[in-house]
Amino acid sequence: MTATQSSSEAFEYKPVALNERITSDGSSRWPVEAGRYRLVVARACPWANRSVIVRRLLGLEPALSMGLAGPLHDERSWRFHLDPDNRDPVLGIEYLGEAYRKADPGFDAGITVPAVVEIATGKVVTNGFQQLTLDFSTQWTALHRDGAPDLYPVxxxxxxxxxxxxxxxxxxxxxxxxxxxxxxxxxxxxxxxxxxxxxxxxxxxxxxxxxxxxxxxxxxxxxxxxxxxxxxxxxxxxxxxxxxxxxxxxxxxxxxxxxxxxxxxxxxxxxxxxxxxxxxxxxxxxxxxxxxxxxxxxxxxxxxxxxxxxxxxxxxxxxxxxxxxxxxxxxx
The missing domain is CATH 1.20.1050.10 (Glutathione S-transferase Yfyf (Class Pi); Chain A, domain 2)
Incomplete structure (x- = not known):
């Protein structure tokens, strides 16, 4: 999400810009698939923390790897400054913004976490934080651990x-x-x-x-x-x-x-x-x-x-x- 100031000086959020979904029912071009995606988060961010918790509770760690951006960033976006050589060890990037621009070379909206990146292409698939955890519960069920709780009961x-x-x-x-x-x-x-x-x-x-x-x-x-x-x-x-x-x-x-x-x-x-x-x-x-x-x-x-x-x-x-x-x- 991106913070903005309106003309009334009240705080507002702009909607996320890459709001596609990863589904198991064929409703999107991104299928649920073990090992295909990487969840990029930051410990500092509450929106990212939600996805970390749901991933943990459902046992999705073996199917969905996780990259950790550090707590500090600049105008170039979240940075992997806690990793060796300041790069994500799977995606090979220093700034999360690199994955956003692979998805959209002209991307100029907010570079936010959580973001799900397709590993093979290095492109961000979605930063739709509101839907992401619900999809973990409802679309990723085939990859849940035995004993996974139902976090979104019908x-x-x-x-x-x-x-x-x-x-x-x-x-x-x-x-x-x-x-x-x-x-x-x-x-x-x-x-x-x-x-x-x-x-x-x-x-x-x-x-x-x-x-x-x-x-x-x-x-x-x-x-x-x-x-x-x-x-x-x-x-x-x-x-x-x-x-x-x-x-x-x-x-x-x-x-x-x-x-x-x-x-x-x-x-x-x-x-x-x-x-x-x-x-x-x-x-x-x-x-x-x-x-x-x-x-x-x-x-x-x-x-x-x-x-x-x-x-x-x-x-x-x-x-x-x-x-x-x-x-x-x-x-x-």
Missing amino acids: EHRAEIDEINQAVYEDVNIGVYKCGFTNSQEAYEQAYRALFARLDALSERLATQRFLVGDTITEADIRLWVTLVRFDAVYHGHFKCNRQKLTEMPVLWAYARDLFQTPGFGDTIDFEQIKQHYYGVHTDINPTRVVPLGPDVRNWLTPHGREALGGRPFGDGTPPGPPPEGERVPPIS
Whole structure:
């Protein structure tokens, strides 16, 4: 996605530019195929984090390799500066923008993660982050691991979609609306919408362990990737400072519950998250000084949410540990 300022100085997002789909039903020119594609993400990005979590929970690692862009980038796009020789070892590129321009030599829109790249051609197939994880659940089923959970159950899809839309507008991009606007009025409007939505979600989650039904769904994943970054970056960096997550008891317990669930906390690198937001958003943080806090050891404290019941993976099972090359530093 690409951030823009409108004439009213309110923050907006432009839609993604390469919004094709990879399907198993012949509805697109890109078929689901093991080993054909590479998912490019960054640990820092919440939109990319969603795809990492769903890929983990469904066990798609053997079928869909993953490239990791580093937390820092410049006007040339996300860069593979954590890899040897500063290049993705599979795609052989230094900047993700190279794969976008292979798909479209005149590409001049936002170069975003997640992006799925066809390995043989080096071309980006899609950066359609909203549909991508749903397709992982519904189109990639033949490649799911045994025991993969159903993250988008048919009987709950309408409710999941409704919650996802509200969370997207008020929370996922709500924090960005607070952080990037140049207008006091727009900031205050986004701030109030954000915390009104968080209050409503807190009330909902006070009596049920997960957002929809009694299992983890796509709705939980989409909310959680914002919550896990809240105190580290959004509270201060984006002026979302009515309360910290740790001061919202229900949401804090809910977020810790998921953090301690395989497939969630084991995708998070708090240092890369802070390096990205404080090091790249120079309009907001011109010094590029990265804060040392907060202390994140409290993410491992007991949450007590088991008392609400629920079955995190439904009839499925937890995923195994991440592949060796995809592990994040443990909290210490």
